[in-house]
Amino acid sequence: MLWIPGGTFRMGSNDHYAEEAPVHRVTVDGFWIDPTPVTNRQFKAFVNATGYVTTAQIVPNPKDYPGALPNMIYAGSLVFTPPSRVKNLSEWDQWWTFMKGANWRRPYGPKSNIKELDDHPVVHVSYHDALAYAQWAGKELPTEAEWEFAARGGLDGAEFAWGNELTPGGRHMANIWQGNFPTQNTCEDGHARTSPVAAFPPNGYGLHDMIGNVWEWTADWWSNKHDADAPKACCVPQNPRGGAEAESLDPCQPDVRIPRKVLKGGSHLCAPNYCRRYRPAARHAEPVDTSTSHVGFRCVVRAKTAV
Numbered sequence: 128m129l130w131i132p133g134g135t136f137r138m139g140s141n142d143h144y145a146e147e148a149p150v151h152r153v154t155v156d157g158f159w160i161d162p163t164p165v166t167n168r169q170f171k172a173f174v175n176a177t178g179y180v181t182t183a184q185i186v187p188n189p190k191d192y193p194g195a196l197p198n199m200i201y202a203g204s205l206v207f208t209p210p211s212r213v214k215n216l217s218e219w220d221q222w223w224t225f226m227k228g229a230n231w232r233r234p235y236g237p238k239s240n241i242k243e244l245d246d247h248p249v250v251h252v253s254y255h256d257a258l259a260y261a262q263w264a265g266k267e268l269p270t271e272a273e274w275e276f277a278a279r280g281g282l283d284g285a286e287f288a289w290g291n292e293l294t295p296g297g298r299h300m301a302n303i304w305q306g307n308f309p310t311q312n313t314c315e316d317g318h319a320r321t322s323p324v325a326a327f328p329p330n331g332y333g334l335h336d337m338i339g340n341v342w343e344w345t346a347d348w349w350s351n352k353h354d355a356d357a358p359k360a361c362c363v364p365q366n367p368r369g370g371a372e373a374e375s376l377d378p379c380q381p382d383v384r385i386p387r388k389v390l391k392g393g394s395h396l397c398a399p400n401y402c403r404r405y406r407p408a409a410r411h412a413e414p415v416d417t418s419t420s421h422v423g424f425r426c427v428v429r430a431k432t433a434v
C-alpha cells in the first residue's frame with residue numbers, strides 16, 4: 128500500500144455535473160491506500176480462504192424488489208452489452224443487460240471466465256462484497272473525501288488526476304471510452320473493456336487507475352450535492368463521512384428501499400459524448416446490492432490515532 132499524507136484540499140467541481148458542486152475545502156488525515164483496484168487474483172485468494180459467495184451469485188429476495196417481474200428474479204449481474212444502434216442516451220437499459228449467471232468469475236456471462244484476467248480489477252462486486260473483502264484483508268473502504276484526495280495526486284483543483292488536459296500530448300492517461308458511446312468504441316487507449324491494473328501511468332501519489340478502468344466503491348452514503356464551503360479556515364470539515372443513509376435512497380424508485388453509496392473515478396465506459404466522469408470530482412450513486420461489469424474497489428488502512 129502507499130502512504131497518502133493528509134492535508135486540506137478543494138473537493139468537488141463547479142464546472143460539470145450538479146452533484147459535484149459546490150467546490151468546498153475538506154481536510155483528511157493521512158492514510159494508506161492500495162496502489163491499484165483489487166484484482167481478480169486478489170479476490171480469488173479471499174474467496175478461496177473464506178468460501179465467500181458474492182451478491183450476484185445469490186438469488187435475490189423478491190420482497191426487496193417490489194414490482195420486479197418474477198422472471199427477473201435470478202442470480203445475475205449487470206453486463207454492458209453494446210447495441211448496434213440506440214434511440215437516445217437516456218434509457219440505459221439499451222446497453223445494460225441483467226445477465227443470468229454473470230458474476231466475478233463469469234464477467235461476461237455463463238460462458239465467460241477470468242483465465243486471462245488475473246491482473247484485471249475484480250468486477251460484479253456489490254458494496255457488501257467489497258466490504259467483506261476489506262474486512263478479511265484487515266482494511267477498510269475509503270471515504271469519498273479520502274478517495275478524491277488520493278485521486279488528485281497532489282494537484283489541488285486540477286480537472287484530471289494528471290493535470291488539466293484529458294490527453295496531454297495525445298497520450299491516453301486512463302482507460303476510458305473513445306468514440307461515440309455506446310455504439311462505437313474506437314479503443315484508441317488500447318482497451319475495449321477492463322484493462323490490467325497499472326496499464327496506465329500512475330498519478331502524483333503513485334496510484335494507478337483511480338480514473339477509468341472501473342468505478343470504485345466508497346464508504347460514504349450518497350448525497351445529491353456537497354455542503355457549502357466553510358466560511359473560515361477553522362471550520363473546514365475534518366475527515367467527513369458523507370450523507371445520511373435514509374437520504375441516499377433513490378427518489379425515482381420510492382418502493383425500493385436499497386440505500387446508495389458513492390462511486391468514484393469513472394470507468395472504461397465513460398465517454399466525452401455521454402458521461403464525462405473521468406475526473407476526481409465526479410461521483411455516482413449506486414445501490415449497495417448492485418454489481419456491474421464496470422464497478423470494482425480498492426481499500427485503505429487508516430493510521431491508528433494514539434490513545
Ligand SMILES: [Ca+2]
Pocket residue numbers: 302303304305314315316317318319320395
Ligand atoms: Ca478504453
Ligand SMILES: [Ca+2]
Pocket residue numbers: 164336337338339340341342343391392393
Ligand atoms: Ca478507477
